[in-house]
Amino acid sequence: MLIVGEASRSIDDRHRLSLPTAMVIGLGGDHCDCLIAKEWPGCLSLWSRDRWQQRLDQGIALVRSKIQAGRLDGKLRDVQTLGRLLSTRQRPVQLAARGRLVVPEGFREFLGVEPGGTVMVVGAAVCVELWKPETWADCIGEQMPGFRELLDGLSS
Numbered sequence: 001m002l003i004v005g006e007a008s009r010s011i012d013d014r015h016r017l018s019l020p021t022a023m024v025i026g027l028g029g030d031h032c033d034c035l036i037a038k039e040w041p042g043c044l045s046l047w048s049r050d051r052w053q054q055r056l057d058q059g060i061a062l063v064r065s066k067i068q069a070g071r072l073d074g075k076l077r078d079v080q081t082l083g084r085l086l087s088t089r090q091r092p093v094q095l096a097a098r099g100r101l102v103v104p105e106g107f108r109e110f111l112g113v114e115p116g117g118t119v120m121v122v123g124a125a126v127c128v129e130l131w132k133p134e135t136w137a138d139c140i141g142e143q144m145p146g147f148r149e150l151l152d153g154l155s156s
Contacts, residue, residue, distance in 0.1 A: 001026055003123040008133075013115040015103045019046075020121060023128045024099035031097070037090040038110050042135030046101070046128040049092060060086075103130070 003026035009017040019027075027034055033049040063082065066072045072079055091104050103111060112132045113119050120131040131139070 002125045003027070003128055004125065005121075005123040007121045009119050009121050011103065011113055011115055011117055011119055015108055015115060016100055017103070017119055017121070017130075019095070019099035019101060019128060021099060023121065023123055024095060026123065027095065027128060030095055030099060032095050034093050034095055034101075035090050036093045036101075036104065036107055038088075038107065039129070041110060042112050042132035043139075044103070044107055044111050044130045045124065046093070046130065047126075051126065052090070 003023055005020055005022055007020045007023075009019070011017050024030060024032075027046065028048050028050075035047045035049045035052040037045045037047065037052070039045050063072070063079070067079065088106075091107065093101060093104060095101055111119070111130060112135075118133055120133050120136040122129045122131060122136065
């Protein structure tokens with residue numbers, strides 16, 4: 001199931017927001033175990049924990065096998081950067097009733113939206129993204145002209 005759609009939501013004084021019902025269902029429903037990840041300043045992604053863990057496990061297994069085979073000996077700095085990002089990039093979260101999500105500390109600053117502010121909630125096919133509105137406007141403005149080419153490339 002592709003998670004699609006776009007909605008504007010407010011963050012309350014306790015750093016909570018409610019996701020649209022269709023997106024909650026796409027993630028696994030109310031009370032599902034999710035994972036929130038830092039994508040880039042002004043954007044967080046929310047994943048089904050199982051889906052995220054599967055992607056992460058595959059990538060880590062490949063990196064681990066390359067380390068064991070000595071294929072990354074000259075890339076120690078890159079391996080350290082990966083470890084550092086893995087340590088700080090994601091955190092488990094749980095959706096509450098009615099798709100309510102608390103944006104965790106450390107992720108709030110990365111998103112850059114204060115309580116009482118607005119967040120754009122966007123379905124990104126495999127996950128839900130939370131965007132600072134200005135960052136979302138810039139991103140979609142850059143990406144929209146390539147929509148047809150992207151669709152054709154992925155669907156052919």
